[in-house]
Amino acid sequence: MSNEKEPDVSNNVEMVDAESSPAAKRKRSEKASSNVTQFTIRNPPWSYLQLSLITNSPNYQLDALTAHLHLRAALSQFLGLHGTAIPIDILKLHNNDVHIRVPREDASALVVAVGGWVGKAGEGWRVKNSSSWGVGLHSSAASDLFK
DSSP states (O other): OOOOOOOOOOTTOOOOOTTTSTTTOOOOOTGGGSOOOOOOOSSOSEEEEEEEEEOSOTTOOOOHHHHHHHHHHHHHHHHTHHHHTSOOEEEEEETTEEEEEEEGGGHHHHHHHHHSOBOTTSOEEEEEEEESSGGGGSSSOSTTTTO
16 A cells, blocks of 8 residues: 555536537538538549450350450550550450450550451451440440449
């Protein structure tokens, strides 16, 4: 035990939270109830492209591997080894339409490469749409883009 005396506690002091005291409360204005947050992403990392394979055969079945090989061939023909280093993500494949994702800075090179490419059987790519946001590719609300 120590010889120190405990401090006197006065019972006539009332403790009040700062938020519940009437002086601390502020009236909210009408504008404060509708908070709108806006932000801008200046340099999105990806670009999204919708491509369509044009062929002479009406019942040509395009699969993901064939689409990837055709895209690689176009990039290799246009940019050589540098073109084959561009990463391509196939997001959706429907009939002869392909939705892909590429780095934003490589999108223009890919558009030029696939636009000028003609395969051995006369097939070629047509760029239908391009966007910095994936939902902008589809004509509807993009609800079925990732189904």
